[in-house]
Amino acid sequence: MKELDTSGYSCPEPVIMTKKALKDSPEGLDVTVDNRASKENVTRYTTALGYSVRTEEGKGCWILHIAR
Amino acid sequence: MRSTEKPKLIITGIIIGLAAVVLTLLGNPGNMGFCIACFLRDTAGAMHFHTAAIVEYVRPEIIGIIIGAFSISIIRGDFRPRGGSSPVLRFIIAAIVMMGALVFLGCPLRMVLRLGGGDLNALVGLLGFAAGIGVGCVFINNGFTLGKAERQSAIEGVALPSATVLLFVLFLAVPSLFLFSETGPGSMDAPVAAALLAGLVVGIAAERTRLCMAGGIRDMILIRDFTLISGFAAIFLASLVGNIVAGSFHLGFLDQPVSHPMHLWNFLGMFAVGLGSVMLGGCPLRQLILAAEGSSDSASAVLGMIAGAAISHNFSLASSANVGPGLNGKVALVGGIIILLAIAVAATLKGRKE
Numbered sequence A: 001m002k003e004l005d006t007s008g009y010s011c012p013e014p015v016i017m018t019k020k021a022l023k024d025s026p027e028g029l030d031v032t033v034d035n036r037a038s039k040e041n042v043t044r045y046t047t048a049l050g051y052s053v054r055t056e057e058g059k060g061c062w063i064l065h066i067a068r
Numbered sequence B: 001m002r003s004t005e006k007p008k009l010i011i012t013g014i015i016i017g018l019a020a021v022v023l024t025l026l027g028n029p030g031n032m033g034f035c036i037a038c039f040l041r042d043t044a045g046a047m048h049f050h051t052a053a054i055v056e057y058v059r060p061e062i063i064g065i066i067i068g069a070f071s072i073s074i075i076r077g078d079f080r081p082r083g084g085s086s087p088v089l090r091f092i093i094a095a096i097v098m099m100g101a102l103v104f105l106g107c108p109l110r111m112v113l114r115l116g117g118g119d120l121n122a123l124v125g126l127l128g129f130a131a132g133i134g135v136g137c138v139f140i141n142n143g144f145t146l147g148k149a150e151r152q153s154a155i156e157g158v159a160l161p162s163a164t165v166l167l168f169v170l171f172l173a174v175p176s177l178f179l180f181s182e183t184g185p186g187s188m189d190a191p192v193a194a195a196l197l198a199g200l201v202v203g204i205a206a207e208r209t210r211l212c213m214a215g216g217i218r219d220m221i222l223i224r225d226f227t228l229i230s231g232f233a234a235i236f237l238a239s240l241v242g243n244i245v246a247g248s249f250h251l252g253f254l255d256q257p258v259s260h261p262m263h264l265w266n267f268l269g270m271f272a273v274g275l276g277s278v279m280l281g282g283c284p285l286r287q288l289i290l291a292a293e294g295s296s297d298s299a300s301a302v303l304g305m306i307a308g309a310a311i312s313h314n315f316s317l318a319s320s321a322n323v324g325p326g327l328n329g330k331v332a333l334v335g336g337i338i339i340l341l342a343i344a345v346a347a348t349l350k351g352r353k354e
Helices: A013-024 A036-048 B002-025 B036-046 B060-075 B087-104 B108-116 B121-141 B154-173 B192-209 B213-223 B227-246 B263-280 B284-292 B296-314 B327-353
Strands: A003-005 A028-033 A052-057 A062-067
Touching: A003 A013, A013 A028, A013 A036, A013 B121, A013 B213, A028 A036, A036 A052, A036 A062, B002 B108, B002 B192, B002 B227, B036 B060, B036 B087, B036 B108, B036 B284, B036 B296, B060 B154, B060 B192, B060 B284, B087 B263, B087 B284, B087 B296, B087 B327, B108 B121, B108 B213, B108 B227, B108 B263, B108 B284, B121 B213, B121 B263, B121 B327, B154 B284, B154 B296, B192 B284, B213 B227, B213 B263, B213 B284, B263 B284, B263 B327, B284 B296
Parallel strands: A003 A028
Antiparallel strands: A028 A062, A052 A062
């Protein structure tokens, strides 16, 4: 599974980074986010596109497993 | 997720819209229950950073917003000290945002409150604001970034909230340190306790919901998402209803409270605010909340806004009510927009390379 680390970036950049990464890997990817705003925005954006999102809590971050 | 976020944003919007009308009834200037730009400007004046005698007061609303958002972010685990994403650029962008806001006479929040009071000049401002956000979105889509933030120490994260508490203590204990307007908008204020309480409630609610005036329009353009804009709409409707009930709704362009009918400058002022807010990642209210959550980048932006307010009044850039900006303000605003665009182009080219 492709991975994307958005740590250190604040919204809307993680959403835009996810949008671009999904173009290269439309089947899904794992996105690391380090703040609640980005977690919610990326989840909301990808859910609206029809993906399912499983959230895993990491150390000071969340890993969003985004898949069809 | 969508189901829980939107109702919370709508409730937050209603609280802010109604609190704003109540603060106006309690003494704040017309359509200025809340205005982040105006209140930072008044606070800068109270601290002798500028000497425009009509806009000097330590606004407890600002103090309440920062302390409320800081407290709830600690309680709910959102307090994350981080920084290092172009702090000086953020300072400069925020100073230009403040210059734009003071040409229009209000931050995006007050723009919505002015709309709710029937001030049609705010509609012209809204068009400029949306245009600025639209241009900002083009840069973001093309790779604009101010760079990555890194983790910072807790000491760095609590610096701005602590300074805010100190300011409030000094304001209560040794008021003679500060300047207070005897006439003009700075002399019109709700009782300290009511203003502080309203600030605390808004700070807490805005932190939990991530309410942002610029973010709503930005998300609609960038990702066709209508969540954040619901808060914006709720503030408008609540203040509209509140103003009609309170008898303070007056539809028109002329003789509106702390406002002017120079359309081009209302448009361009809010264009700068919209573009700058997208570059900063949020409107002036959101910068206060992020700073309270430990972002030293947003704290830089808050300090930049205070400096921008001082510059605006020391160099006569701010508009006068009913008259609009003078020559200095017009030249500085156009120059400011050019600087914003230059920063955006440079940061986009750099972002693309990486």
